[in-house]
Amino acid sequence: MERNLEPVATELLPYIKQYALHIPEIVGMIVAHLTSTEILFCRGVSKDWSRIFSPFLKLHAIYWDHGVLYKARFEERLETLGPYVQSFKEVYPARDDLDKIKRTCPNLRRIGFFLRDKSLPDTQAMVKFFQAMKRLERVDVFSHNDLLMTSCLVSLASCQVSLDSESTLPTVASGQTISAQHLPCDPLRVLEVGIAARSMASPTIEWDLLEAVLTRHQMIQDLTIREAHLREASDFTNSGGISWARSASIIFGQQAQQKWGVMSSELKEGNEGANRMEYLNSILGIAAPESTVFNYLETLVFDNVKISEELFVSVVSRCPSLKTLNVKLTGVEMPMHAWSSCLPCCPQLANIIVNNEYGGVCVDIPDVWTLAPSLRTLHVTRSRGPEVYFSDVESHPGLENTVLSQTPHPGYALVSLELCCGISITDTRVRSVMSHCRFLERLVLELLYFTEWMQGAEQSTPFPEWSCRRSLKSLELQTIYRGNDQQFDERTHLFINRLKDLEVLEKLILPGKLLSDLSESGVELYGAFRDLLARLDIWNDQYFAQAQRQHVKLDCDTNQEATDLQHQQLSQELGYQHAKQCHVWTRDGSGPVNFIPQMPSVKNVTLTSPSDTRFALEMRHLHILMEALPGVRTIWTSKNLYGMDCIPRFNYFYNRFQELYGLTGVELILGSP
Structure with a gap:
């Protein structure tokens, strides 16, 4: 005996509605269709909804620092929404801003620094910030200024080093080296440095400082250098004419400048590059760069970078786990033998x-x-x-x-x-x-x-x-x-x-x-097909020309049935019904030979237009595709194929295409996939 469950379901429906959001699977399906803004609205419905939807909220923001009033409102919002902020862009590393982010955004995973001012960032504040952000997975550093870039890299390389309260010179805690201090659970995975857009001025990045960062954070998997000059340790003057000793004194303090002077006079006389690298190793507690191998680096990108052949080979050769290498250089030439010097050291290279x-x-x-x-x-x-x-x-x-x-x-x-x-x-x-x-x-x-x-x-x-x-x-x-x-x-x-x-x-x-x-190549084999295309053009041109002449008369007729009848008679007189039935290309393979072979598996076609070539699309080109590709479903056409006034011309082509091939279900679309 079957039981009628409808009354039971009706009785339980209010309880189902009330407690449905307490089922994690249902909440997950709902959130999958919501944006961050919509989740914010859901949080504001009630305290219960706030508890349910808050774990799914992930915010990505630009740090608002344009005016006192707007910044105050932005920081007020951080007090409540900070725990849900996943990433920040355009952050200037001022002490107050870093302290605010550190206090309100404990779950921050990505931060992008934009060093746009002439003033030097607070190195100590940046070091403390990096030490406190335990979940930071990605850091972007963008700046046109060499000194600001150097300061940020030094702070990132020193983030596990305790600072002396009387000086900005970093010292190694308890005399330990990086190998003992480095934590295997270091969250930093992605590092991007340089500038974010093309500019006349590109920063000069010190490779030894960048290497110090990679050595300190050994778990970095993705390194991107954009629009910059990556120089070796043997270069001593940046693009702004500032000597490295002066840069070190500004960043590390007067104590660093004195120590650098002593090392330059006593150690390895005549080899200032080696002295400088030993100096960095001593204050940062890092192993010698010559012995550094980046075992976890999988992606390396040089985007518009000026780099020497020797440095390029040296960097790539020390990446045994490298899987992707993206090279776009500017102003330099990389000889062919450079590949044979570095690729054998990357057995996992796939891209x-x-x-x-x-x-x-x-x-x-x-x-x-x-x-x-x-x-x-x-x-x-x-x-x-x-x-x-x-x-x-x-x-x-x-x-x-x-x-x-x-x-x-x-x-x-x-x-x-x-x-x-x-x-x-x-x-x-x-x-x-x-x-x-x-x-x-x-x-x-x-x-x-x-x-x-x-x-x-x-x-x-x-x-x-x-x-x-x-x-x-x-x-x-x-x-x-x-x-x-x-x-x-x-x-x-x-x-x-x-x-x-x-x-x-x-x-x-x-x-x-x-x-x-x-x-238009004139091969005899395709002569019959060219004649067929010519006849199609004549049929189409005659039909649309006469239809345009009859357009006013047909529109003035208020009897819709009579109007449709005149359309049909006009089509029959021109033989257009024959064209519509026979030239959707349902013929057998014994007909004229097409320039494009039969490819029934093709579903999507895109017609492009080079920017430096003037060319106007014609209906015959669409006929060629429709005959050769019986399985095509979509034809994308570039805007440049229709000239300067592309929309009206495309509409004209679209109407003609629908008259001939509308029954096939093929779409003609303006643009690209």
Whole structure:
């Protein structure tokens, strides 16, 4: 006998509503859909709600220091919300502000210092602040001023050192060294120094001070240096013309200057750099930098950094756990042999990103593959500077007897590859990528498919099948256009035709002009398809021209049924219904050959437009895509493809596209994913 539970449920409903928020699983599901502001509102409903929702509140704020009144209101809010603050930005390390944060924000995990004033921060206050913040996981230090940057780094390196009350000179507590003082549970994991935006003035960062920070906080996993000059210990004058001895006296006090003078005259005469490093070791209690190995450092980023080859090799060579190396140098050139000096010391290196926008980093792709066999991501961008080399993979040193089926080939483990360095369509590196990168999932190639008129005989080597045909899911083709003395390289058709090998490709990114260049190249094989596109253009132009002429008359007719009938008659007269039914590309494979091969797995297409190339999208380019990609669901188009007045022109294209392909469910979208 079945029991009717409806009365019981009705009776229990008020209790369920009352105590539902006492069930952690229900609260977790609710909070997952709330923003920090909404959680704040929930806290204000009642004391019970405040107790329930407060543990989920995580605030991220900019330290408000613009005017006495606003700062007072901000600090008043900190008294109640401070325990929920997770991160602060734009903090100037004044003593009062640091004391306020230290007292009200015990759970702070990230702080960003912006040293914008000329006055020197309070070193003792900063040291005490770092000692008190037991959960601080990330520290960002941004400043244009060398002295302010040095002061902050010294404070961070001294955060476990007791300070003498009579002097700003840090001394080692009980004569212990950092190896004895360092706590294995040191929470600091991320350090970023430099400046946050591009500027004419970049700070000079002392490597020995930065190394002292890394030695003190050995658990740091991520180090980023932005827009700065990283100099070695042998340099003694910063960009502002301030000698290091004077900087030390300002930061550490007069006692430090006297000690530095004694060490410079007595120790290692003629080697001021070594003296200075010993001086730092003695006052900070740190082991000699030459013996320092950064065992936990996994990510190293040089973003627009000026650094010498020797220092670069020295830093990278001491990171045995390094997994990601991001290099973007400015004003310097890194020779190719630097890689062979440091990469063998990083056996776990999986990601290398090289950007040559402002500097020159020479890269031989197969050489990097060989030196870093566990490499999974390689991104190389060349805008200026030296060439990106791609020596013959088969004849590369140490690979003479390599057999792909037995020993992994260099590049075999790559999952993501970007070669934005202007590769000629006939270059061997294109064929090497197609042949050897078997497990690629994402590929970006910047191609040159125009042949200079002075170039010699054509290369007849065919393009191989894609070895990553069952793994590649995203393919982006970029283009570079050079001088006027070039002609379209017909071998581009052979490369494009090989895209049919890619069985699981889902995302395809193409320059819009590439479709135009392919369709205008004049290859006889595609003559019938060009004629078909021309007829489609004529049909569409006739229909829309006459429809526009009839527009006023149709709109003036108040009888909607008669208006629809006139539309239908007009379409039939122009043969438009035939175009709508037959040119959604449902024909068999015996028809005219398209410039783009059949790729049924592609779901998302993006048409891009280089900023330095003038090109206007036409309907025929969309016809090319719709015929070749029967499984496409979304077509993204760049704004530059529609000219200066992009919105009206896109609306015109959108209406025409919907008339032809609206029944297929394909979306035409302005912008990029």
